[in-house]
Amino acid sequence: MRVDHVPPVSPRDRMLVEWVAQAKVGDALPPPWSYSRSPLESVVRTLAMLGVIERPEPDASWAAIARDASAAAQVWLEQYPADGDAGAGTAPG
DSSP states (O other), X not given: OOOSOOOOOOHHHHHHHHHHHHOOTTOOOOTTGGGSSSHHHHHHHHHHXXXXXXXXXXXXXXXXXXXXXXXXXXXXXXXXXXXXXXXXXXXOO
């Protein structure tokens, strides 16, 4: 499904969504998220702020969050493809 409005997303945040969509168990988190005091929480918070995922329930397992985030990131990338948008989806500045 293609939508007309592309949310403002920085290249760094788009890279994170792409990484989440393709990540495998055991893959190292990319910087700068890997430098965070709580890297997984930082990634989840970023994805939620971008609207890629809903904020997970407090008792959700990390494995379930990762599965859901990967699937949601793939859907998000289909909705907001990078190619052909000539800069759409990037934050101004």
